[in-house]
Amino acid sequence: MAPVPEPSAAGGAYDVHESGLHYRHAPSRASRAPQQISDGLQLNILDRPSKDELVFELVGVDVSFANALRRIMIAEVPTMALEHIYMWNNTGLIHDEVLSHRLGLVPLNVDPRLMDDYGFDVDEEGNPAATDRNTVVFRLNVACGRNAREDKKMREKMEAKWKGEGLVSGHDVEEAQKEGKGKKKARGDGAAKEEEEPSIMNLSLADRAAADAASSSTQSTPIDAPHRPFTKHVYARDLLWAPQGDQLSRFPLHSSAGGSGVGGGIRPLHEDILLAKLRPGQVIELEAHARKGTGKDHAKFSPVATASYRLMPRIEIVKPVYDELAEELVNWFEPGVFALEPTTKRGHKVHAVVKNAYACTMSRNFMRHPVLKESIKMSRIPNHFIFSVEGVGMLPPGAIVAEALKVLKEKCERVSGLADEALAGGE
DSSP, X not given: OOOOOOOOTTSEEEEEETTEEEEEEOOOOOOOOHHHHHHHOXXXXXXXXXXXXXXXXXXXXXXXXXXXXXXXXXXXXXXXXXXXXXXXXXXSSSOHHHHHHHHHTSOBOOOGGGSOOTTSSBOTTSOBOOOTTXXXXXXXXXXXXXXXXXXXXXXXXXXXXXXXXXXXXHHHHHHHHHHHHHHHHHTTOGGGGGGSOOXXXXXXXXXXXXXXXHHXXXXXXOBOOTTSOOBEEEEGGGOEEEOOTTHHHXXXXXXXXXXXXXXXXXXXXXXXXXXXXXXXXXXXEEEEEEEEEOTTTOGGGOSEEEEEEEEEEEXXXXXXXXXXXXXXXXXXXXXXXEEEEEOOSTTOSEEEEEOOGGGOOOOOGGGGSHHXXXXXXXXXXXXXXXXXXXXXXXXXXXXXXXXXXXXXXXXXXXXXXXXXHHHHHHO
């Protein structure tokens, strides 16, 4: 008979069977004081698959705490996104409302912690006022020529006009960063090479090549197919940042310290996002204002693509597994979870041992084998959570977790204060 895992202080245990996960309730023990909870709390970083991904474990808390942290990361950590679109002219095929929605979903390379909430500054009448501390301004001014040559000439004229107005494009950022790196090399700074921007996923040469291709494409690629009208593609890189107040000094173009990792002023995180397509003679002219918000207001403000957790598996070998069956368990049924070790048992060469419970995906494949089904006992630890956080890019995943913990702390302090007021009023 397999040993039954003891219910934890969280009030029960999860047993894994062929039919699924079964929770075994245990009578609640005496409630723990906040100091006892904090003493048993652990947060350990397990893996950083890329600059936008983080895997960590949270030990010694209730499921309500873990789920609150997950929901706050999704919906209550503030970020910057395009909120107000002032459409001056749009003769393209995409309607104003659809284009505005697409623009709002473009993630921006701006650290929201350096910006104020809209409404913090007010005008003389007490109404919320847009300032350089709470608003980021972008402009989009594109037109499609009759062919590729005419379109190129039109763009060159418009670029000269943009520079005169002080607008900043992705090309300006790249030039400023190249100039800054060139100065470091001229000074003989050996750290200049180490400060190169990481690739998209930090995994392979292909990712690095993709990042270089995306960053080097500073203008829309026109489509000039034979026997078809000329088509111009409008990308996120066509959004031009219009610095307000002292924003250019607060977000310098040569900086590479942006939370997203792309660095350099304020611009779209991914410059190859397709916004619209234009035919000859069509024009889009607009101004977009980005402001601070949270995911509970709109999904465009959510700093994460995914934020999830799973319970830590508890795996026990209740009956020894030897030789060929052990090899099947290690290589086929649960890869990465078990390992083979020599055994002193007469008549056997190796036996299976638990190597890495973190790698268990709870597939329950071993339960298909009648012997392994009786040899392996699998359950879940109810107060041990493994989180996987994938950021969109506005903030590093570690900063997202830290900001979510701050929000959760503020909520707890608010509830504690209300409880103290209620008790004081009752007396």
